[in-house]
Amino acid sequence: MATLAFSFFFLLVSFFSSSSEAAGSVGVNYGRLANDLPTPAKVVELLKSQGLSRVKLYDTDATVLTAFANSGIKVTVAMPNELLSNAAADQSFTDAWVNDNISKYYPATQIEAVAVGNEVFVDPNNTTKFLVEAMKNVLASLTKYNLNTNIKISSPIALSALQSSFPASSGSFKAELVEPVIKPMLDLLRQTGSPLMVNAYPFFAYSANADKISLDYALFKENAGVVDSGNGLKYTNLFDAQIDAVFAAMSALQYNDVKITVSETGWPSAGDSNEIGAGPENAAAYNGNLVRRVLGQNGTPLKPSESVDVFLFALFNENQKTGPTSEKNYGLFYPNEKKVYDIPLTAEGVKNVPSSGVGKNQVPASGDVSTTSHQGQTWCVANGGSSEKKLQNGLNYACGEGGADCTPIQPNATCYNPNTLEAHASYAFNSYYQKKARAAGTCDFGGTAYVVTQPPKYGSCEFPTGY
Numbered sequence: 001m002a003t004l005a006f007s008f009f010f011l012l013v014s015f016f017s018s019s020s021e022a023a024g025s026v027g028v029n030y031g032r033l034a035n036d037l038p039t040p041a042k043v044v045e046l047l048k049s050q051g052l053s054r055v056k057l058y059d060t061d062a063t064v065l066t067a068f069a070n071s072g073i074k075v076t077v078a079m080p081n082e083l084l085s086n087a088a089a090d091q092s093f094t095d096a097w098v099n100d101n102i103s104k105y106y107p108a109t110q111i112e113a114v115a116v117g118n119e120v121f122v123d124p125n126n127t128t129k130f131l132v133e134a135m136k137n138v139l140a141s142l143t144k145y146n147l148n149t150n151i152k153i154s155s156p157i158a159l160s161a162l163q164s165s166f167p168a169s170s171g172s173f174k175a176e177l178v179e180p181v182i183k184p185m186l187d188l189l190r191q192t193g194s195p196l197m198v199n200a201y202p203f204f205a206y207s208a209n210a211d212k213i214s215l216d217y218a219l220f221k222e223n224a225g226v227v228d229s230g231n232g233l234k235y236t237n238l239f240d241a242q243i244d245a246v247f248a249a250m251s252a253l254q255y256n257d258v259k260i261t262v263s264e265t266g267w268p269s270a271g272d273s274n275e276i277g278a279g280p281e282n283a284a285a286y287n288g289n290l291v292r293r294v295l296g297q298n299g300t301p302l303k304p305s306e307s308v309d310v311f312l313f314a315l316f317n318e319n320q321k322t323g324p325t326s327e328k329n330y331g332l333f334y335p336n337e338k339k340v341y342d343i344p345l346t347a348e349g350v351k352n353v354p355s356s357g358v359g360k361n362q363v364p365a366s367g368d369v370s371t372t373s374h375q376g377q378t379w380c381v382a383n384g385g386s387s388e389k390k391l392q393n394g395l396n397y398a399c400g401e402g403g404a405d406c407t408p409i410q411p412n413a414t415c416y417n418p419n420t421l422e423a424h425a426s427y428a429f430n431s432y433y434q435k436k437a438r439a440a441g442t443c444d445f446g447g448t449a450y451v452v453t454q455p456p457k458y459g460s461c462e463f464p465t466g467y
Contacts, residue, residue: 024294024307026345027054027074028332029264032061034318036335040067043315046337047073051346056263056311058118060101069108076263076311077101078115079138081127087116088133091140098141106147113152114138115197115263121161121177128177131155132184139192152194155185156263159200159242162249168241168302169230171248178253186255195309197263198246202238202286203277203326210276211439213238215378216453219282220289233301239265239290244302251302259306265290266313268326269340270383272447275326279383279450280341287312287332288343295347325447377465380433380443381456382425394445395425404431408461415461423458425449430456430463 030043038046044067047055056076057064068075079087079097086093102111116135120127135153142148159165161182163174173182189196206218216223218238225236235241243260250258267286271278290310299306317331317340331340344350382391399406408415409424429449436442443449456463 023296023298023347025054025309026052026291026294027056027076027309027311028052029056029058029311029314030064031058031314031316031318031321032064033320034316034335035320037316037318038335038337040064042337044068044071044073046333047071047315051349054112054309054311055315056115065101065105065109065111068110069105072110074110074112076113076115077111078118079134081117081120081123081125084117084120084127084130084134087137088130091137094134094137094141095144098138098145098147102142102147102151103145106151111151113154113194114142116153116155118156119158119199120155121181122158128181132181132188135185135188139188148192152192154189154194154197154261154263156197156199159198159246162245164249165242165245167228167230168235168244169228169233169248171245172252173249183253186250186253186258189258190255195259195261196246196250197261198243199264199313200239200242200262201265202242203267205238205242207271207274207276207278210441215277215282215451218277219285219453220293221285221453228301231302235301237293239293240300243308244300247300247302260308262308262310264313265310266330268329269317269331270329270385270447271326272324273444274441275324275447276441276444277451278326278329279452280385281381281450281452283330284341284343285453291343291345292350295350377455378438378451378453379456379463379465380426380430380438380449381452382422382429382445383448383450384422386448388421390446390448391421391425394448395421395428398425398428398432398445402428402432403435404428405435406431415458417461418459420458423461426456426458427461427463434464 040063048071053072054074058078059080060077065075087097102114105111116138117127117131120131135155139148139153142151142153161173161177162171164170164172186196202218206213206215214223220237220239223236225234227234243262246260250256267283268275268278269280269283294308294310298304299308312332314330316333316335317329319328321327333339344352398404406428407413409427410416415427429443429445433443443451
């Protein structure tokens with residue numbers, strides 16, 4: 001996943017449609033950049049227990065592929081970027097790679113696709129020039145072993161490959177990519193009936209433009225929506241807007257028949273002070289509502305009859321990932337297999353969860369969160385998973401230099417109980433946030449706070465929405 005928070009304000013659009021076509025599917029990315037993860041065999045059992053039947057890997061690890069044998073779980077494997085130059089240079093290299101990493105495990109392990117590279121266009125090692133030839137050779141090798149009919153090929157792209165994306169109907173690829181790589185890659189996808197894999201992260205757009213983009217719009221919650229000035233279509237969430245921008249970019253090159261698979265999308269449950277919006281409440285809302293949208297609805301406004309398949313990023317929090325704090329905190333599960341937050345991952349699960357957002361039991365916390373709709377309103381609360389020292393420092397700042405109204409959390413006052421650091425910090429943080437008119441960056445406190453769209457409630461204490 002690209003770690004740069006690309007500014008996607010220009011993708012400010014989304015989705016409303018209905019169709020009788022089949023719904024999409026939900027899978028998950030299984031990354032392993034950590035030293036505390038469960039064994040692959042346990043991971044298979046975890047996926048089964050959650051009703052997940054599709055998984056995407058970032059390599060072709062033998063232990064992992066063996067663990068998925070006869071599991072009934074479909075697997076997308078990957079050829080890492082560092083192998084692209086060799087793969088492009090000689091088909092004998094891809095013959096050996098396919099033989100050793102795919103033929104050896106298929107069909108017991110249901111490999112359904114090969115991702116050739118990942119976000120190659122932003123790879124600092126300049127591997128873009130190798131991509132198309134590498135994909136052609138992988139396809140030739142799959143054909144040699146009679147695997148090309150059942151195994152698709154693609155290459156996940158980041159949304160930074162777009163030159164224009166707002167309105168979505170004006171979507172276009174960067175000019176320098178079109179002739180040398182985009183067109184020949186799309187030709188190959190068309191030839192094989194493979195989808196274009198796209199990594200889409202509304203979080204990056206919101207975090208970089210929180211003063212312009214509605215949080216509800218980013219989280220699939222009720223909002224006024226945006227009308228595309230180019231075609232008049234109405235959008236109500238950012239995810240579908242990003243996908244439509246890619247569809248429009250392909251359409252501009254006459255590739256209307258190539259489908260899209262969202263190979264990565266997610267929202268971090270923790271982040272650095274400048275990663276606005278990171279937090280467990282928002283992560284639960286985004287992923288939970290995304291699952292509901294994918295399993296319960298069909299395509300985008302531009303492609304209303306085509307379902308959208310997605311792979312959530314990611315299965316686990318990964319403690320050895322580099323970059324900002326968010327990179328380590330995209331997981332649905334902790335390494336001990338406990339949920340970071342509780343969201344439905346199957347159609348059956350979706351039926352049992354309210355559609356208005358996350359409920360009070362979905363994020364483990366001391367306080368409750370109302371499930372009543374409060375369109376356009378936001379509050380700031382403390383992250384109970386933060387260290388006591390950081391929470392206390394934030395509380396001290398808010399009640400001191402920050403000028404928050406902390407009178408209600410003094411002994412015997414209306415919000416003193418529950419007498420916990422998290423509850424008191426939440427009240428103080430929210431007071432500061434509201435006094436600052438909910439401006440971007442005012443709900444952070446050293447990474448110990450995050451914005452929510454439902455009013456928090458600790459005991460009988462009610463949080464104000466403005467001053």
